[in-house]
Amino acid sequence: MTLPDRSGTCRRAPCLAVFAAPDRAAGRGPCLGRVCVVERAVAGAVELLHPARYRLRLDRAAPLCGLDQVRLQPGHDGAGVWVAIVDTGIDWRHPDFRDQRGRTRVAWLLDQTMPATGVHADLEALGGGAVFSREQLQDDLEGRGTVWPAGRDRIGHGTHVAGIVASGDAVYRGAAPAVELVVVKAVDIDQGGFGEDDILRGLAFADTVARRAGRPLVVNLSLGNQLGAHDGSEPLELALADLARQEGRAVVVAAGNEGDSAIHARAALPAVRPLRLGLQLPAVNPGTEASVLVDVWADSADGLRLVVEDPAGGRTSEVSSAGPNQLTREDPTGVVTAACAGQAAPFNGLWRCQVEITDQGGLSPAAGVWVLEVAGSGTRLDAWIAEFELGGAWPGFVDHVDPTVLVGPPATAQGVLAVGSFTNRVDWQDIGGKQQRVEGRVGERSWFSVLGPTRDGRPKPELLAPGWLVASTLSADSDPRRPDSLFYSGGSLRLVLADGRHALAGGTSMAAPLVAGVAAQLLQRQPRLSGRQLARLLSLSASGDEETGRDLFRPDWGFGRLWVPAALAGVAGDRPVDDRRSLCGITQRWMPPAGDVVWACAVPRDAGGRPLGEGLEVEFSAPGLRWAGPVVDLGGGLYGRRVAEAPRRGRQVSISCSARGVTFAARPCLQGAASYQEAFAGGLRGGGCSSAPPPEHPAAGLPGLLVLLMVLAGPRSRDLSGSCSRCSWKRCSRCRKNLPSWE
Structure with a gap:
């Protein structure tokens, strides 16, 4: 039970003290933003709570999100940026995490499952474990140190996540192969999940070492739960929101894997x-x-x-x-x-x-x-x-x-990117040379990927990225034949790839680090962007097609699929408005966060479908509608204007938008339902409007825009085993066999 400790005494330490603002938390202990880890009650705290526990959210990905189009260009590898990964550890000896000179790219390692060594006493007091520097790790690699077994990853989740971000392998290359890593091992194989206090300590440690080094920092959290109001009000979420407001900081979180459940x-x-x-x-x-x-x-x-x-x-x-x-x-x-x-x-x-x-x-x-x-x-x-x-x-x-409102904490925090999953591959050759295949289609939304929005009506997940059957680094300490390994498949090695050093895994856990690597590329080019700006930029540069829908946002697909070229071009200066690519339409409930109201929204874009950013003069025209206020610059290239009175359902609304002297108009829009939930429950098909989008890149045509009130098909369950009696997958949708304690 995690109800607030109203006794004011912190009866079972540690506790989380939540203050009204970050400046009121300073000096109260290990703190991230307004939240501090304390051993006893402290004056001035708004809430004193016992920490919750979070669980893990469990190549070909590059072409599906345009990453292959930018890899060979200079300045697109994340150099100079640090990425913090709070997870199950890392096989830091793996060649994937070394540079071309053979030096480790792990800048700092915090192992919270080990006692402090005293070498970095101040950082160990902050992080709550043993701290090892790059120099110590390198000495160990060269046979002069005794760091091992610090960071040992027997589950394999953290190593796989780190590889998706940062692997330098020629074949299974990470999204940002030149970034440096700050790794926090916050859980071991015999623990049931991550303590909220340990996550906060780990993030405070990562933020501190990055500030001392003067480096931008991206945080990846491939973990979560369904505990809380799903509105960004949990202590960890408040701390992440504070972090995401800062320049040179970004937070990416796995959205969740409960999309095919009735929870x-x-x-x-x-x-x-x-x-x-x-x-x-x-x-x-x-x-x-x-x-x-x-x-x-x-x-x-x-x-x-x-x-x-x-x-x-x-x-x-x-x-x-x-x-x-x-x-x-x-x-x-x-x-x-x-x-x-x-x-x-x-x-x-x-x-x-x-x-x-x-x-x-x-x-x-x-x-x-x-x-x-x-x-x-x-x-x-x-x-x-x-x-x-x-x-x-x-x-x-x-x-x-x-079936909606399942994006779980901490992904519902304000200003962070919540990432869902679509299918990355359906066939591969395993280490034994056998061709393996599962049911499904590349590019479709993963059946387990959760639906938004948040309880308070904010659009989540922001986007989807390749997450089902992603190839990445295999920890040497994670034996796929053991049930406690991420890669366990009934005792077989069918998830281990031909080279024996990489393996397949799936979940929103695997989608989030790909986006974290892209965020590192953006910070490489614009180190002063805040997490909120990055989240908006990546959201509004996501791609849509007939499958994701032409909506600006949908609860199942978010703003669309990750599309890296558009995101990177979004920080590249002034470009003319293109009327065919710019977005103009009406939305209700989810964008922006204002409850059950109707807004007109616009995203001016260039000829490549890239948002033109903030600071534009945007106008809206909709005959017959009355406006409740001025045009609002919502950040990241999104503009909105509130409608004074919601149109009746079934009424057609014509709307046009303009920016930089260019008008971009949507066709008449038919409002099909008062809310997504109503439409979903009634099985209705709401109408929509958009300009006709010409063909675009292979993954998806960048949308013209239509209204948000499109109704999607329900979550699809899928049995990947062919027979429940022989199911060896982590999550068979019929028999649920072999479901581990992480996701």
Whole structure:
């Protein structure tokens, strides 16, 4: 349970002290932005919380995002930029992480699973572990040091992620092969996830060493969870938002891998009776440790009241925001712990309750439908199955299921890039020379890639990048024949590639580092860009086609696929406006973050489809519409103007935009639904409008634009094994076998 520690005493250290602003946190301990890791209560903190735990989000990628078109050009390798990776460690001895002279490109290594050595005492106190410099690592490579086994990566996730960013291999080359790495090993093979306090310490360490060296820094976090309000208000997210506001800093986060699950429910809170949320728990083998944690958030005027009902009809006593705030009930159906916060959360004003159902004396929780009965006086309730361990089986809601709002913390932080996944390859030759193939099509959205937006209506994920079956560096310490390896496939070596030093893995974990490498290239050219500017630039230079849709943003595809040439050209000075490539249309709810309102939006672009950036004079014209305010420069090349009154559904709206004397107009737009959720649930097809886009690069034609209210097909489940009885994949969509504790 992660409800705030309202005792003010930090009863179980460490705790996270969250302050109103970064300047109020200075000097309070290891801090990143407004969040500090503390051992006891401190004065002035807005909240004092126990750290949450985050889990991992689990070649041919270059042509799919245009990376191959810029690799041979000078100044497109990330030189001079550092990338911080908080993960499972790194095989820093691997040749992929050495320069042409054989010197390591790992600038600093922090291993939080090892005790401090005392060599870098101040940095070790900050990072909470053993710190090793480039010089120490190089001495070890040359046989003069004793660094090993620091950073040892037995899972293989961190090494694979680092390779996608920075590998110098001639074949499996990273997105930015000249960057230098700051690696934080924050978890070992026998730990269930990353402590939020450890992540914050690691990021504070990375930020500090980069500042001392005067280097721009990109942070990659291929980890996350479903715990929190999904609106950027978690402590780690607040700290990341503070970091992303700074010049020369960017943050890239994996969006999440729960896109084919029923772990989110959304409903209105009835005023006259409690809301009943059904939660289906599967049968679990006797003796299996089992637990499920449900996180509930609502905008109620007078708090929440909660009762839990087991499949046999037994009911707990009521817990409520007014008290009692917590209870535990033990009986043969399982141990139920329920709690409600005694006051609204300070950074979003929402009320929160949690329910945890665990095994009782070796007996798994009763299989069947459990009911969470929630009462309050609000307008909206969201619940997420935030954590679960059920022997590989999955729970799911049976009522009010909503497939959207699944981009999980910390990817919902403001100013960070949340990255989803599309398919990178479907066939390959393994180390034994055997040709392997899985079902699917290159370029399609990965079935596991989560849908946005955020709970507070911001567009996430920003974009999708190659993430399913990406080839990258294989850690020498990660044996693919062991179940604890990222590359485990039923004991076979079919995910290991022919050279034996690289392997395939999939997930939004693999999509995020490719974008992090591109962000490093952008900082190489413009070191003073902030993370927010980079996020906007990469979003608005993403490509669209018939599959991703001609919308400016869609909850499944974000702003489109990563397209590197457009992003890099976006920092290359003034260019004329092209009326065929510029975007002009109407959007509701997701862009910009202003709730249930209608905006006209424009992205002036050049002939190559590249956003022309900030500071332009943009005008909107829409006969019959009244405007609620002036044109707003939203940053990164996006401009908007709020409509005073939302058009009726079914009404056609004609709109045109202009910049630098060039008018770019959309065809009449038909509004098909009041919101994406309504359209999705009703199976409607909303209309859209765009100028006719001529053919463009092989991956996708850069869009002309249409309205956002297009309805997409639902998440597709896919069984990659061919037979569940022989499933050896991490995530078979039917039997869910072999699902590890990371994703």
